[in-house]
Amino acid sequence: MQIRALRKHGAPLHILAPGKAYRRDNPDATHSPMFHQVEGLAVDTDITFADLKGTLDFFCRKFFGEKVRTSFHPTYFPFTEPSGEVSISCFVCEGRGSDNSGQICRTCKGSGWMEVMGCGMVHPEVLRAGGVDPERYSGWAFGLGIERFAMVKYDIHDIQLFFQSDMRFLEQFG
């Protein structure tokens, strides 16, 4: 979506692009060959990684709760450089990894953190392909899975439940 939107609208550009995503994955509790993704893109002058961190930190606190902290780890994605994985502190055990009685937290499996999305600074080649001068503009982007966010927020352990149209499951969101 990034290059298509940049070619159509030019810079500066701020967009959210929700849609279906397809991937070669065998269906199991955490994988589905089709899922829903929201891609975010901001291209403007003077955009930095700090803007990306601030935006995603704000979003995670609004979505998961004000006590949630975010953590960014370097990783590799082909279309961003540098790239990062975003984790949030577990909102159930508040990052401790266990409950008050010392039981390991089921939600974060004891780590205190949960990985929720990927992000990074838009690669200059992507800007160039979109007809935008990377000397003048920079940008950040993120991609998140909607089912993944719902699983974390509502403590759902099987992604397949979203695609089975079982009323007993769906009614909890009514």
Ligand SMILES: [Zn+2]
């Ligand atoms: Zn936890």
